[in-house]
Amino acid sequence: MNDQSSHPVKLGGVHHAAYRCKDAKETVEWYGRVLGMDYTTAFAEDHVPSTGEYDPYMHVFLDAGNGNILAFFELPNQKDMGRDENTPAWVQHLAFRVGSEKELLAAKEHIEAQGIDVLGPTHHGIFKSIYFFDPNGHRVELAADIGTEEQYAELKRVAPMMLDEWSETKKAPRHADWLHDLARKEHGVD
Incomplete structure (x- = not known):
């Protein structure tokens, strides 16, 4: 795989991940009440800064901890929110x-x-x-x-082999069967 130390792009983490919401106020209140996330910032414009097109929006930002930000857009002039019906929920x-x-x-x-x-x-x-x-x-x-450090290290070690096998067969590779065994043992299934 890639050697990140020599890669020209040096990422410093995820700045924010943005999703659409039906109602910005309801969403901010829900994430605060249910998950304790602080509402930190909002941007609202009538024109999209990157394209200039008219499309009023409210863009809200919530603190998910450790510098991670979750953001939402409310887009009242767009069609109702949907989801990709070809992808399971x-x-x-x-x-x-x-x-x-x-x-x-x-x-x-x-x-x-x-x-x-x-x-x-x-x-x-x-x-x-x-x-x-x-x-x-x-x-x-x-x-x-x-998990243990050893388990995470083993998963990282077999990841390239698993991806190669998946690419060829489109069937679950068996390189990490021990992982599934751990879950089965906890549930009393052998």
């Missing part, structure tokens, strides 16, 4: 890290107390996750890392 999602499995379970309890359906925890071998939907229909995941 579980595929496109926003995933946030929590500090421990204990924090994950506490978050699940808090979110369910808000009247929100929560799926999980789901065991992925090296992390556990819960899943739910925001008021815009975006799937949200909270994940707690539970």
Whole structure:
């Protein structure tokens, strides 16, 4: 793969990830109440700065912790929000890290107390996750890392081989079967 130390582009992380929302105020309030995210900034224009076209918007920014920003656009003059009907709802999602499995379970309890359906925890071998939907229909995941340094190193080692095999067969490579075994053992399945 690429040697990032000699690459001409030096990334410093994700500045922000932007999604569309149905209602900016409702979205800001929901992310604050449900996930404790601080509302930090808003931009509103009648013309798109990059293209100059008339398309009024409200662009809101929320702090997801550790310098990570989640942003949303409300676009009142556009057609109603939809989603890619050719992609399953579980595929496109926003995933946030929590500090421990204990924090994950506490978050699940808090979110369910808000009247929100929560799926999980789901065991992925090296992390556990819960899943739910925001008021815009975006799937949200909270994940707690539970793997060891050795497990993460092994996953990085086999990643190129897995990608090559997938590219040739379009079937799940078996290079990390041990990962699935970890999840099965926790659920008492051998």
